[in-house]
Amino acid sequence: MTSLASPPSRAAAGDLRVALIGNPNTGKSTLFNALTGLRQRVGNYAGVTVERVEGTYRRAEGTGEVTVVDLPGTYSLTALSPDEEIALAVLLGEGSGMPRPDVVVVVADALHVERNLFLCSQVIGLGLPTVVALNQFDAAQAAGFVIDVPALIAALGVAVIPTVATRGEGLDPLRRAIERAPSFPAARIGLPLGDEVTAALRPLAARLRGAGLDAPAAEMQSLRLLAVPEPERALRAVPGLAASIAEARAAVQAAGRDPWRLEAEVRYAWIDEVVRAAVTRAHVPGESASDRLDRVLLHRAWGPLVFVALLALVFQAVFTWATPLMDGIEALVAGAGAAIGGTLPDGPLRGLLVDGVIAGVGSVLVFLPQIAILFLLLGFLEDSGYMARAALLMDRPMRAVGLPGRSVIPLISGYACAVPGIMSTRTIADPRDRLVTIMVLPLMSCSARLPVYTLLIGAFVPAVLVGGVFDLRGLTLFLMYALGTLSVLGVAWLFRRTLVRGPVRPLIMELPPYRLPSVKGLLLGVWQRVRLFLRRAGTVILALSIVLWALATWPRTPIPEGTPPERAAELQLEGSALGRAGRAIEPAVRPLGFDWKIGVSIAASFAAREVFVTTMGTIYGVAGADEESGSLRDALRAARDPATGAPAYTPLTAVGLMVFYVFALMCMSTIAITARETGGGRLGARWAAVQFGYTLAIAWAAAWVVRQVGLAL
Amino acid sequence: VSELAQLIVVGGLVAGAAAYIGARAWRKAAAGKAKPGCDSGCGCG
Numbered sequence: 001m002t003s004l005a006s007p008p009s010r011a012a013a014g015d016l017r018v019a020l021i022g023n024p025n026t027g028k029s030t031l032f033n034a035l036t037g038l039r040q041r042v043g044n045y046a047g048v049t050v051e052r053v054e055g056t057y058r059r060a061e062g063t064g065e066v067t068v069v070d071l072p073g074t075y076s077l078t079a080l081s082p083d084e085e086i087a088l089a090v091l092l093g094e095g096s097g098m099p100r101p102d103v104v105v106v107v108a109d110a111l112h113v114e115r116n117l118f119l120c121s122q123v124i125g126l127g128l129p130t131v132v133a134l135n136q137f138d139a140a141q142a143a144g145f146v147i148d149v150p151a152l153i154a155a156l157g158v159a160v161i162p163t164v165a166t167r168g169e170g171l172d173p174l175r176r177a178i179e180r181a182p183s184f185p186a187a188r189i190g191l192p193l194g195d196e197v198t199a200a201l202r203p204l205a206a207r208l209r210g211a212g213l214d215a216p217a218a219e220m221q222s223l224r225l226l227a228v229p230e231p232e233r234a235l236r237a238v239p240g241l242a243a244s245i246a247e248a249r250a251a252v253q254a255a256g257r258d259p260w261r262l263e264a265e266v267r268y269a270w271i272d273e274v275v276r277a278a279v280t281r282a283h284v285p286g287e288s289a290s291d292r293l294d295r296v297l298l299h300r301a302w303g304p305l306v307f308v309a310l311l312a313l314v315f316q317a318v319f320t321w322a323t324p325l326m327d328g329i330e331a332l333v334a335g336a337g338a339a340i341g342g343t344l345p346d347g348p349l350r351g352l353l354v355d356g357v358i359a360g361v362g363s364v365l366v367f368l369p370q371i372a373i374l375f376l377l378l379g380f381l382e383d384s385g386y387m388a389r390a391a392l393l394m395d396r397p398m399r400a401v402g403l404p405g406r407s408v409i410p411l412i413s414g415y416a417c418a419v420p421g422i423m424s425t426r427t428i429a430d431p432r433d434r435l436v437t438i439m440v441l442p443l444m445s446c447s448a449r450l451p452v453y454t455l456l457i458g459a460f461v462p463a464v465l466v467g468g469v470f471d472l473r474g475l476t477l478f479l480m481y482a483l484g485t486l487s488v489l490g491v492a493w494l495f496r497r498t499l500v501r502g503p504v505r506p507l508i509m510e511l512p513p514y515r516l517p518s519v520k521g522l523l524l525g526v527w528q529r530v531r532l533f534l535r536r537a538g539t540v541i542l543a544l545s546i547v548l549w550a551l552a553t554w555p556r557t558p559i560p561e562g563t564p565p566e567r568a569a570e571l572q573l574e575g576s577a578l579g580r581a582g583r584a585i586e587p588a589v590r591p592l593g594f595d596w597k598i599g600v601s602i603a604a605s606f607a608a609r610e611v612f613v614t615t616m617g618t619i620y621g622v623a624g625a626d627e628e629s630g631s632l633r634d635a636l637r638a639a640r641d642p643a644t645g646a647p648a649y650t651p652l653t654a655v656g657l658m659v660f661y662v663f664a665l666m667c668m669s670t671i672a673i674t675a676r677e678t679g680g681g682r683l684g685a686r687w688a689a690v691q692f693g694y695t696l697a698i699a700w701a702a703a704w705v706v707r708q709v710g711l712a713l
Numbered sequence: 714v715s716e717l718a719q720l721i722v723v724g725g726l727v728a729g730a731a732a733y734i735g736a737r738a739w740r741k742a743a744a745g746k747a748k749p750g751c752d753s754g755c756g757c758g
Contacts (some may be wrong), residue, residue, distance in 0.1 A: 349719035352726065540737060544728035550723075607734065672741040 005306020017099060018178055019090055021123060022107030023116050024073030024427075025512055027135045030051075031107055031165040032070040035175070060175050060643045069101065072426070075115075075530040078263075081429035091126055092217070103129045103181045105174070110140035110147060110162070112510075113279050117271045118264075120156065122224070124189055127216030129181035130158045133174055137162035139513075144283040151278040157187030166518075186216055191223075191266045200251030204244045211238040223266070226252065226259040290513040293388065303393050310386075312375045315481065316474035318370050319454075325369035330631050333362035348553070351622075356549025357623025360614040361542050363632045367451040367613075371533055372526050374450065379414065379525040383517030386414060394510070401489045402496030404428060407437035411488065414444030415481075416529065418670045422677050432502040438674055439500070439691055440492045442665045445484040447529065452661050453480050455613050459633040460654035474659075484662045487698070531616075536608060544611050545618060548604060550621045551578040569623050570642055578619070592660065593653050595597035595641075605666045612661070652710040656703040663698035665692050682696060 022028045032038070035422050036055030053070040071090055072083040093100025106123050108116035111135075124130050132152075134140075138281045140147060152160045159177040163170030193201070208218035225231055225245050235241060249259040257265070337358040344350040360702050381387050391408035398408060406428045414421035421441050428434040445453075454477070461473045496502075557575030559568045573579050581603070582596030589599040601615035613632070621633040639648035665671065675684035 347719040348723040352723050540734070542729035543733040546726055547734060550727040607738075668741045669739065700716045 005276065007066040007446075014059060014062050016059070016064065016066045016101045016103060016179065016182070017101045018105055019071055019101035020068055020070045020105050020107060021071045021087055021119070022073060023075050023109060023112075023119060024133075024606060025510060026073070026107045026109040027117065027165045028073060028107040028294050029070060031105075031133060031135060031163065032068060032170050035066075036068050048158050051253070055495055057175075061179050066175075066178065068105075069098070074119065076119055077126075078224060080210065082426035082434075086426070086427075089699045091123065091128065100613065101128065103131060105133055105134045105178060106132050107135050108206070110134045110137045110145065111143060112141075113145075113147065113152075114271055114275050115416055117274060118267055121189055121191070121267050121270060122220065124156060124158060124187050125216060125220030125223075127214055127220075130187065131174065131177045131181050132156060132158060132160045133164050133165075133170070134160055134162045137427075138164045138167075138168070142285075144281050144285055146280045146282050148278045148280075149164065152274070153190075155274040155277060155575055157189065158184075158236065158654045163503065184691050188423055189270065193223075193266055194255075194472065195257035197252055197257055197262065197266075199307070200255050201248055204248040207238065207240060211241075222248065224261045227261070227263050243638075288513065290385070290511075293514055294511070295385070295587050297389050298392065305388055307393055309380070309479070312470065312475070312478045314374070314381075316471055317377060318374050318450075318477065319457075319471055319474045322369040326366055329366050331369065333358060334631075337362070351553060352549055355552075355621035356545050357542065359632075360545025360548060361537050363455075363613050363617030364451055364537055364541055364610045366631070367454055367610075368530065368533060370450055370532050371447055374447065375416070375529040376522060376526045379522045380517055382606065383515075383521055383525075385512045385514045388511050397489060398492070399634055401493035403437065403440075403489070403492045404433040410437055411441060411444055413423065414441045414446060417446050417448070417577075418444070419444045419673050425677065432500050435687070436492055436495045436500045438677055438685070439495055440488045442606055442667070442670050442674075442691065442695060443482045443484050443488045443491060443663065445662060446609075446667075448667065449480075449534075451604075451610045451613045453477055453658055455616075455633065455690070456654040456658055457635075459636045460649070460651040480658055480662055483659070487663065489713045491694070491698075495619065536610070541610060541614050541617050544607055545614050548578065548615055548618045549622065551581070552576050552618055573619065573623050576622075591707075592656055593707045594657065594703075595648060597648075598653075599659065600662070601667065607668055609666050652707065655710070656706040659706050660699045660703040662699075663695055663702055665695035692700050 028080075032053070032055065036057050038053075038055040042451070054067060056065045056067045056072075058064075059066055069090065071087045074084045074087045076084065077088045077091070078084060089099065090095075090098060091104060104123050104126075106116075106120045107119060120130075122134055133374065134147065134149070134152075137147070143712075147162075149160050149162060159181065161170050161174045161177050163174055165171075172393045204225070205215075205218045205222040208221050209215060213221060225235070225241075225251055228629055230236075231238075231241060231245070231591055251260040297306055334350055340358065341350060341354045344353070370458035378387075381390070391412060394408050394411075395405045398411075399405065405410075407425065409427070410421045410424040412421075413424050418441050420437050421444065425434045425437045425441070448504060456474050457476050461476050464472045466472050466475055484500055546672050552573060553576060555571050555575070555577065559571055574583075578600055579596070582600035585599035585603055586596040589602065594602075597616065597619050601612045601619070604615040615638070617632050620632060620639075637647075640646065641648045671692055673689035678684045678687035
């Protein structure tokens, strides 16, 4: 219980620990970046920050450092969803291994003072030194609001600093206010509770004080806990707390108030008074440009059409814009292979570098331009505010199948990577809603699938125009993404009717205004994805390339004299450890039309999906008898079945394989994060096993159907 | 560079790479066993 009583951390002289908290989409991450000089990802929709992020800056006054912690966006401290629970835990000094902050900065949206004051009043109620950053102050003025800042300061009892985080305005006064906040006495706000209710809450507050909470925090908690179905982990340990809460609820009811609504009622009554005193609206602007755009983009008929057309154009651009850059990287990789091949004498080291490292890592690096272009365009849609509209458009079909409105943003995050997508389901309060979202999320095609899709499309789908506008390659890529997204709806529907039953809640979301994204922000987003991709290429993919090359090279197979070099390389590969493993896997994938090389590549891609490409690159690097072999795409097109001499892979094989990858959960990271986020331990392992099992079953069945239909046609 | 020297270098690289993959797999398995909480290691990549 000691942590409940933990005082602010200010142990080291001059060092300050600051927690940044606020409603979603108030510009919290932008302010965090402006304060710390860091480059945390920001987005024009709610829920971008799903984890705790830290940064530091030097104090302006005195010596020492200020450590800023950016918390997930939250509307209140009611702790009904996991992210709200995290925010509350940090403010109470309960955040795993993190001391209680010295100062809390509440980032409030000046355009929506009324709604933002709810969280403000709860934070101030905790008794921690607090500063309010009234962000987007310029937008509020443009919208006709006149905010009397001194009146707001008088009502809240804490410093209120107008800021425009995107332009860095108000940062110096904010920094000064942060540094001075600990020296002011704790603010008290007078909620209109009335004598009877105050008396009803007194025993509960006393019990919390007895457990180590200081007086303001105990008062705030006694009011909050009335509306919390089950107190969070830290408070559950307070002896007799459940009985005290039940008694307080009964006493509040006896006083003629509803205990479940009491906190909201008294806080909003207080907020009404504050807003009346401090905020006026000089004029109400007419219909904005955002409103006019929304009439088309959110139209019942036009909206979905524009959405589909925009995504089709994005995938189109991924192919057409990336081709010259891909050709350039391919030439560089081939040049590096030739240079090393020409420098080193024949031997295992040359084989490792040329056929393992360069063929393996190089085959994945070729897809860097496509990943960069995809994230540039998705980033544009996100930062412009369109993605929030897309979420709203997707809400209706998703609710029809039983997916909650709040799962839209995590699912869209899944296009980048399932891991942060699953993390961001923490914003979903209902555990069943959260579970069903986690279970279907890996079906959204993530960026690691892109190299697999584009390798196969590049090798087997011709560059022909469809309808005079769309390139067939871009259209195929779009169809793969669409198939994944549609399967989310189908599988969620099934889960809702079997394992995870329950009611569905609609999406309540504030639509941000449209704005022109900043070039810097867009490039930063692209760079973060590119850096992640390069890091994977330089670590796990490099390591796997080396191991795969060794497995494809040893043990040595005796080759009969006079065997042609190409056949000798093929025989050696088949006799290697990788070849033997592939032969063992082959019966499982043969009904899908896949050979042992594809089978072993699928198995290896369990480490990371791109490793499929790496493994094929290594296999064809080792099997290539001449050092001048072209790209992996050319190698796949030219590959022959040694028994029949027919092409080893056809467009039907490619489509079947892509469909397999649309559904298959071949990702160790996703399995680990699913296990953790669905409860950890045995329970989490069970859900992760269900997820892995059902995705693999659908993948296999879908690839089999593709093959059968293809053969029938 | 003699074939033996090449073999020694290659052996070291393969062993190092295998150790890295093993450690990564172990880390992921440990992350899966952990209870959910507030942390910053998302395990992506």
